[in-house]
Amino acid sequence: MSGTQDLPVVLIHRLPTFNFFFKSRFHNHFTLLNPPLDSPDSIHAFLSRHAASIRALVAVGPTPVNSQTLDLLPALEIVVCSSAGIDHVDLLECRRRGLLVTSAGNAFSEDVADYSVALLIDVLRRVSAGNRFVRDGLWPQHGSYPLGSKLGGKRVGIVGLGSIGSEVAKRLAAFGCSIAYTSRKKKSAVSYPFYENVHDLAADSNVLIVCCALTDQTRRIINKDVMTALGKEGVIVNVGRGALIDEKELVQSLLRGEIGGAGLDVYENEPYVPEELFTLDNVVLSPHVSVLTPESFEALQDVIIGNLLAFFSNKPLLSPVQLD
Amino acid sequence: MSGTQDLPVVLIHRLPTFNFFFKSRFHNHFTLLNPPLDSPDSIHAFLSRHAASIRALVAVGPTPVNSQTLDLLPALEIVVCSSAGIDHVDLLECRRRGLLVTSAGNAFSEDVADYSVALLIDVLRRVSAGNRFVRDGLWPQHGSYPLGSKLGGKRVGIVGLGSIGSEVAKRLAAFGCSIAYTSRKKKSAVSYPFYENVHDLAADSNVLIVCCALTDQTRRIINKDVMTALGKEGVIVNVGRGALIDEKELVQSLLRGEIGGAGLDVYENEPYVPEELFTLDNVVLSPHVSVLTPESFEALQDVIIGNLLAFFSNKPLLSPVQLD
Numbered sequence: 071m072s073g074t075q076d077l078p079v080v081l082i083h084r085l086p087t088f089n090f091f092f093k094s095r096f097h098n099h100f101t102l103l104n105p106p107l108d109s110p111d112s113i114h115a116f117l118s119r120h121a122a123s124i125r126a127l128v129a130v131g132p133t134p135v136n137s138q139t140l141d142l143l144p145a146l147e148i149v150v151c152s153s154a155g156i157d158h159v160d161l162l163e164c165r166r167r168g169l170l171v172t173s174a175g176n177a178f179s180e181d182v183a184d185y186s187v188a189l190l191i192d193v194l195r196r197v198s199a200g201n202r203f204v205r206d207g208l209w210p211q212h213g214s215y216p217l218g219s220k221l222g223g224k225r226v227g228i229v230g231l232g233s234i235g236s237e238v239a240k241r242l243a244a245f246g247c248s249i250a251y252t253s254r255k256k257k258s259a260v261s262y263p264f265y266e267n268v269h270d271l272a273a274d275s276n277v278l279i280v281c282c283a284l285t286d287q288t289r290r291i292i293n294k295d296v297m298t299a300l301g302k303e304g305v306i307v308n309v310g311r312g313a314l315i316d317e318k319e320l321v322q323s324l325l326r327g328e329i330g331g332a333g334l335d336v337y338e339n340e341p342y343v344p345e346e347l348f349t350l351d352n353v354v355l356s357p358h359v360s361v362l363t364p365e366s367f368e369a370l371q372d373v374i375i376g377n378l379l380a381f382f383s384n385k386p387l388l389s390p391v392q393l394d
Numbered sequence: 395m396s397g398t399q400d401l402p403v404v405l406i407h408r409l410p411t412f413n414f415f416f417k418s419r420f421h422n423h424f425t426l427l428n429p430p431l432d433s434p435d436s437i438h439a440f441l442s443r444h445a446a447s448i449r450a451l452v453a454v455g456p457t458p459v460n461s462q463t464l465d466l467l468p469a470l471e472i473v474v475c476s477s478a479g480i481d482h483v484d485l486l487e488c489r490r491r492g493l494l495v496t497s498a499g500n501a502f503s504e505d506v507a508d509y510s511v512a513l514l515i516d517v518l519r520r521v522s523a524g525n526r527f528v529r530d531g532l533w534p535q536h537g538s539y540p541l542g543s544k545l546g547g548k549r550v551g552i553v554g555l556g557s558i559g560s561e562v563a564k565r566l567a568a569f570g571c572s573i574a575y576t577s578r579k580k581k582s583a584v585s586y587p588f589y590e591n592v593h594d595l596a597a598d599s600n601v602l603i604v605c606c607a608l609t610d611q612t613r614r615i616i617n618k619d620v621m622t623a624l625g626k627e628g629v630i631v632n633v634g635r636g637a638l639i640d641e642k643e644l645v646q647s648l649l650r651g652e653i654g655g656a657g658l659d660v661y662e663n664e665p666y667v668p669e670e671l672f673t674l675d676n677v678v679l680s681p682h683v684s685v686l687t688p689e690s691f692e693a694l695q696d697v698i699i700g701n702l703l704a705f706f707s708n709k710p711l712l713s714p715v716q717l718d
Contacts, residue, residue, distance in 0.1 A: 087537060184545045184569060188515035195687070197512050197680060198522040204679040205672045209665035213411060215681040220689035221508045244568035245508060341533035348529045355528040356521060357539040363519070365544035 077101045078382045079123045080150075083139070084130035092371050099375060117142040126150060126378055135159040140167060148381045150374055154178050154234070154361070155311055156391060157284040165393040172377040175389030176233035177369040178361050183237030185360030186279055186309045189333025190226075190242075192354045193305050194219045199351040219303075222246030227275030229268055229291065230282025230310065231257055238279050250274065253282070268292065272299040277307065284311035294319040303330040309360045312337040321346050324353060335360040401425045402706045403447045404474075407463070408454035416695045423699060441466040450474060450702055459483040464491060472705045474698055478502050478558070478685065479635055480715060481608040489717040496701040499713030500557035501693040502685050507561030509684030510603055510633045513657025514550075514566075516678045517629050518543045523675040543627075546570030551599030553592055553615065554606025554634065555581055562603050574598065577606070592616065596623040601631065608635035618643040627654040633684045636661040645670050648677060659684040 080100040082090045086107045096102055103124065105116040117124075125147045129135050135149055140163060148170040149159060156173050164171050192198050195218035203215050226242050228235040228251040239249045239262060250263040252271045257264070265271035268291055272278055278300060282288050292306065292315040300306065306329065308315055317338045323329045324347065331352035337343050340358055347353045362370075376388045404424040406414045410431040420426055427448065429440040441448075449471045453459050459473055464487060472494040473483060480497050488495050516522050519542035527539050550566050552559040552575040563573045563586060574587040576595045581588070589595035592615055596602055602624060606612050616630065616639040624630065630653065632639055641662045647653045648671065655676035661667050664682055671677045686694075700712045 180546050180570065181544060184515055185519055185521070187569075188512055188519060188521050191508055191512035192516065192521055195509055195512060195683070197509070197516055197678065198525045200680040200683055201522045201678050202526075204667050204681050207669075209667065209681045213665070215683050217683060217687055220505060220687035222504050223689065241565075241568050244565050245511075246504065341537065343528050343533065345531075348531075354521065354525050356524040357528050357533045359519070359524055359539050359541060363541055363544035365547065 078126065078378070079103060079120075080378060081105070081117075081120070081124045081127040081143070082130065083127050083133055083135065085133045088131040088133060090128070090130050091367065092374070095371050095375065099379060114142065121145060126381060128152060128374060128378075129159065132158045135164075137163045140164075140169075148172070148377075150377050150381075151391075152370060152374055154182070155283055157311060157313075161391070161393055170381065170387065171391040171393060172373075172387050172389050173391050174370055175373045176237075177373050178366055179233040179237045181363050181366050182234045182281065182309050182360045183241055185335065185356075186234075186238055186281065186307050186333070187241050187245075189307045189309070189335065189354055189356070189360075190277060190279070190305065191221055193307070193331040193333045193352060194221055194224075196351065198354050202351075224248075224276045225250065225274060226277045226279060227251065227265070227268075227271040228262075229271070229278055229280045229314075230288075231260065231262070232282070234281040234309070235279070236260075238281060247277075254287075269296050269299050272296045272304070275300065276303065277305045280306065280308040280310045280314050282310055282314065284313055289313050290316045292316065292320070294323070297323045297329050300329055302328060305329070305331045305333070307333040309335045312340065317344065324350055402450065402702070403427060403444070404702060405429070405441075405444070405448045405451040405467070406454065407451050407457055407459065409457045412455040412457060414452070414454050415691065416698070419695050419699065423703060438466065445469060450705060452476060452698060452702075453483065456482045459488075461487045464488075464493075472496070472701075474701050474705075475715075476694060476698055478506070479607055481635055481637075485715070485717055494705065494711065495715040495717060496697075496711050496713050497715050498694055499697045501697050502690055503557040503561045505687050505690050506558045506605065506633050506684045507565055509659065509680075510558075510562055510605065510631050510657070511565050511569075513631045513633070513659065513678055513680070513684075514601060514603070514629065515545055517631070517655040517657045517676060518545055518548075520675065522678050526675075548572075548600045549574065549598060550601045550603060551575065551589070551592075551595040552586075553595070553602055553604045553638075554612075555584065555586070556606070558605040558633070559603070560584075562605060571601075578611075593620050593623050596620045596628070599624065600627065601629045604630065604632040604634045604638050606634055606638065608637055613637050614640045616640065616644070618647070621647045621653050624653055626652060629653070629655045629657070631657040633659045636664065641668065648674055 077100050081103045106112045124143050128150045130152050151173050154174045200215055224247045226247045226249055231251040231253045252265040252268050321344045333354040335356045380387050401424050405427045430436045448467050452474045454476050474496050478498045524539050548571045550571045550573055555575040555577045576589040576592050645668045657678040659680045704711050
């Protein structure tokens with residue numbers, strides 16, 4: 071646990087269910103502190119023992135970083151996250167304590183964008199539903215399967231034009247979709263039409279791709295009004311966070327046919343998915359896997375290690391989170 | 395059935411299971427002959443009665459156009475197909491009789507290309523399988539679902555760079571795939587690497603997208619050797635025709651794990667799909683629906699009507715099939 075005294079110390083902060091896969095490359099640069107996870111008491115004791123040496127912490131996956139944790143780490147200066155979304159980190163508390171925070175940056179952006187395109191085509195063209203139709207042996211009985219709806223020409227509204235949203239836009243433009251977006255602010259480098267709010271964007275769109283960060287401002291940003299504005303043929307794809315959508319209203323809107331379909335990778339209470347959706351053929355459900363492929367682990371390691379090295383050598387962080 | 399004597403006569407040739415949807419627009423331009431489909435005898439009698447006036451025929455969907463049909467139509471000059479693939483038309487016989495043949499051209503190309511991309515991402519990222527995992531209620535029990543493989547960076551070999559293949563290439567390039575192809579001949583207008591044969595293409599590819607026409611030259615072009623060359627991680631997507639692949643060998647290769655996965659919209663004996671595939675999570679099966687969306691019907695009508703009008707006014711056909 072110690073021994074290579076010259077290397078900076080980094081605390082691995084993780085839930086027992088989330089492994090830290092990357093040890094080998096990290097060992098070349100850092101002394102990793104990996105607390106025992108058998109009980110809260112033993113974590114507590116471990117952190118108390120090492121607290122004075124811990125300036126940096128890597129938060130693995132969705133492991134919460136709250137004031138309780140931070141209270142145990144008075145020397146902490148930086149929270150390095152391994153995820154793109156960092157709603158599990160109490161950013162207000164981090165700001166209050168003057169901590170730096172970094173995210174996974176765009177290490178996953180392409181994977182999430184790829185998956186969101188697949189969810190969209192799946193809903194429009196009924197890929198998963200057609201797959202069930204074949205596997206259930208229904209094709210010979212029914213003779214044919216209803217055609218889906220064309221992707222090209224669809225007006226796609228992107229909710230959050232960050233690195234994921236930009237990758238989504240690039241892909242869907244190649245399919246002949248027209249792109250518009252809403253975001254905290256208008257992006258001067260981008261020519262897609264900007265909407266001040268998601269309601270107006272929904273009213274002008276056939277499809278919403280939800281890929282913004284979950285914050286107090288974006289929680290349930292997709293509410294009943296937005297769904298009504300999107301309309302009966304409208305499709306929602308959510309690869310951000312479950313709580314970006316009012317899930318109860320989404321379920322009701324889908325059951326009543328008030329929106330046209332949904333492709334969902336994230337949910338309010340994962341791994342629990344509203345069972346009413348299981349019977350709907352215009353809904354594609356996936357178990358929060360859009361985020362990542364093994365091929366992207368390398369890029370993830372690069373950004374985590376890069377942020378830590380930058381911190382310890384007083385250089386600019388690679389993917390700092392703005393705590394404004 | 396007659397009455398508007400000034401309009402050219404067009405025979406609607408269809409199977410009882412395939413409707414001819416487009417009547418209203420056609421009635422403005424043509425006198426449609428729509429034989430009764432209750433028995434072969436009544437079709438025969440109808441055709442004998444009208445044969446002398448029938449210079450043009452519209453073959454709806456996969457309705458066979460063989461020498462038996464052609465023998466009944468001695469005045470026929472053109473066979474206008476409503477499909478992109480025309481393996482249901484006896485082209486040798488058409489050439490022997492000096493007939494013109496047209497296909498649906500690229501009316502469907504975007505739809506097929508969209509669907510083939512969805513099938514590919516589905517196989518790589520396990521979208522349909524993850525959907526089953528959620529709907530079967532397994533997520534809370536298992537805790538997580540295996541990650542798929544990244545689309546970006548994959549070497550994609552396109553088998554048949556016609557209008558569909560070109561649309562596929564354009565889309566997959568936007569995902570960061572590298573594209574190569576095989577085709578009857580090298581396309582001078584295209585910079586993607588060309589391979590003389592599908593075996594060498596497979597050996598250099600992670601993915602094969604099969605979207606060429608079915609002819610005597612391409613029947614079972616994806617054989618055991620090609621699958622071996624593609625290798626254990628390789629994925630095959632077929633949106634062309636079932637008989638382009640040696641289906642028995644494909645099933646065996648998938649069952650033995652000798653290729654990595656498959657996304658199949660077409661099969662040798664539709665609507666029958668090899669049931670051994672129903673248990674495999676790395677296979678996505680769809681019921682021959684990649685071809686079309688309602689939005690593309692308009693484009694299809696345009697090309698069918700355009701070909702007929704061109705024929706009757708001695709102008710160049712919009713989408714002639716080369717009978718070489």
